[in-house]
Amino acid sequence: MPFTAKSGKFNAKINTVEIGTGDKAIKIGGENVLPFYTFDDAIENAPKVGIEITDGGLDNEPECVKKYYEGCATVVDMAKKAVTFEGVDFLSIRLEGGDPNGENKSTEELVQLVKDIAEAVDVPLVVCGCKHVEKDAELLDKAAAALEGKNAMILAAKEENYKTIGASAGLAYKQIVGAESAVDINLAKQLNVLLTQLGVDGKSVVMNVGTAAAGYGFEYVVSTMDRVKAAALSQGDATLQMPIVTPVASEVWGVKEAMASETDMPEWGCQEARGVDMEIETAAAVLAAGSNAVILKHPESVKTIKTLIAELA
Amino acid sequence: MGKFITIGERLSTTAPAVNKAFTERDPEPIIKRAKQQLDAGAVYLDVNIGPAESDGEELMKWAVKLLQSEFDNVPLALDTSNKKAIEAGISVYNRSKGKPIVNSADAAGRIEYVDLAAANDAIVIALCNGEGIAADNDERMMFLQTLLERGMEHGMEETDLWFDPLFLVVKGMQDKQLEILEFIKMISDMGLNSTGGLSNNSNGMPKHIRPIMDSALVAMAMMQGLTSAIVNPNDLRLMETIKSCDVFKGNTLYADSYLEL
Numbered sequence: 001m002p003f004t005a006k007s008g009k010f011n012a013k014i015n016t017v018e019i020g021t022g023d024k025a026i027k028i029g030g031e032n033v034l035p036f037y038t039f040d041d042a043i044e045n046a047p048k049v050g051i052e053i054t055d056g057g058l059d060n061e062p063e064c065v066k067k068y069y070e071g072c073a074t075v076v077d078m079a080k081k082a083v084t085f086e087g088v089d090f091l092s093i094r095l096e097g098g099d100p101n102g103e104n105k106s107t108e109e110l111v112q113l114v115k116d117i118a119e120a121v122d123v124p125l126v127v128c129g130c131k132h133v134e135k136d137a138e139l140l141d142k143a144a145a146a147l148e149g150k151n152a153m154i155l156a157a158k159e160e161n162y163k164t165i166g167a168s169a170g171l172a173y174k175q176i177v178g179a180e181s182a183v184d185i186n187l188a189k190q191l192n193v194l195l196t197q198l199g200v201d202g203k204s205v206v207m208n209v210g211t212a213a214a215g216y217g218f219e220y221v222v223s224t225m226d227r228v229k230a231a232a233l234s235q236g237d238a239t240l241q242m243p244i245v246t247p248v249a250s251e252v253w254g255v256k257e258a259m260a261s262e263t264d265m266p267e268w269g270c271q272e273a274r275g276v277d278m279e280i281e282t283a284a285a286v287l288a289a290g291s292n293a294v295i296l297k298h299p300e301s302v303k304t305i306k307t308l309i310a311e312l313a
Numbered sequence: 314m315g316k317f318i319t320i321g322e323r324l325s326t327t328a329p330a331v332n333k334a335f336t337e338r339d340p341e342p343i344i345k346r347a348k349q350q351l352d353a354g355a356v357y358l359d360v361n362i363g364p365a366e367s368d369g370e371e372l373m374k375w376a377v378k379l380l381q382s383e384f385d386n387v388p389l390a391l392d393t394s395n396k397k398a399i400e401a402g403i404s405v406y407n408r409s410k411g412k413p414i415v416n417s418a419d420a421a422g423r424i425e426y427v428d429l430a431a432a433n434d435a436i437v438i439a440l441c442n443g444e445g446i447a448a449d450n451d452e453r454m455m456f457l458q459t460l461l462e463r464g465m466e467h468g469m470e471e472t473d474l475w476f477d478p479l480f481l482v483v484k485g486m487q488d489k490q491l492e493i494l495e496f497i498k499m500i501s502d503m504g505l506n507s508t509g510g511l512s513n514n515s516n517g518m519p520k521h522i523r524p525i526m527d528s529a530l531v532a533m534a535m536m537q538g539l540t541s542a543i544v545n546p547n548d549l550r551l552m553e554t555i556k557s558c559d560v561f562k563g564n565t566l567y568a569d570s571y572l573e574l
Contacts, residue, residue: 185566186566186567189568193570193573197570227566231566235315235564235566237565239568239574240566
């Protein structure tokens, strides 16, 4: 009997979300097939790669990343430099210094930095909070206001602060709202429902369903992403058809495999190579599991992942 | 598996207010009842215009156009013994939200409704009945095969025949209930779709009892593989049960707000 290949394309598709404005604006999502299943149907928008810097500037970077920013005196200088690295589609600024349990920088100071960066670069912007839910509600609200008209991505609204951030970023300032859950598929769906019930257009929502560095409970990350895509595509579940954005850098550049120095762990070899490997492996895996964008730190990782996407998508 | 498909039954000439509205072509009561059902989560709406022997074609067209223009091309089940009226309804039907359903065929005098569905690329509700109610599951299966073959002969997709085991009233036919449930499993095991007028089971029972019986039956029937039912979507208990069963069956992903979706 002749074999007839059956297309695995679905009737449903992931929402297309545009981030940024003008020539450098990017689109993510739009696909009606599983990740990189180009043999089933063309992928409407290839996954995108962002580079991350923080308000902490050079002091905050691993040694192996610092050399790429040589000569940068300020965070704005770093931003300008970061967007020149090969493969960068967008810039992410993580405001971790805002954490009240850490440096506790003021909202005004951090929002001013975001404004300065927005004036210095023309790529799409992502603003990540400090992971403290109350501070983030304030910080991301003000950042969304400061970036009005930039169509930026605000990462992220969580269960505890979605009302403030959703109302500000989604309703008042028309930014793209990130909905963040921590490897909990039911909460991922619930948060999307809550944001849309608040009045935020589901087509301006992206999800961060949580991640981990490869090896750190990573199978749960993959199965969560798999199930999100399965529900979105095969069950046509509109509450899960938001594209997935995964901040990889902030997870990877915190684990010992990436951070332990060669002096401490001589048997592990070169620290930079390890860190870059961890970042590439994690990013490649979350892309294969369905992420529509990844946020990385090391310029070599960005370049490599960009090549991988170009080959597969 | 996809979500359970509910077909709202409240647009029927058996309700005097609806009958009057159909006769007088009065849109208000029709739209009101349709909206109530859709707001409550009905997927399809059944449009039962009765025998409509004199003006069925014109009436069905009017009803289809009215409902689809008012409710974003809501998918409909066209329910009448007047075949020409069903064809007329399909001629103005917009399929963007789902194929029309022909309600209904059986394995005896109404078998030509299968041909009608086939000719119009529609779904057909196929009652596993002959001239009378099937005596047992062997007979039901024989009727099912007759209907299935008829559909195949006319080039239908087998999943476009939605087999109705015919739910029977508990008061008087309690001993038949498990048999019906077993038959639903047989349909499901064949990879076929099923539907039926679920609330038949509770006919003649006190009003406050019916939602309880209907909910219990739908849960058991869904466990057996029932894929759709013709229901009163404004029965909150029933709809909550269906949504909950969809979660247990993995037809939909759970979220705390699942009852609001």
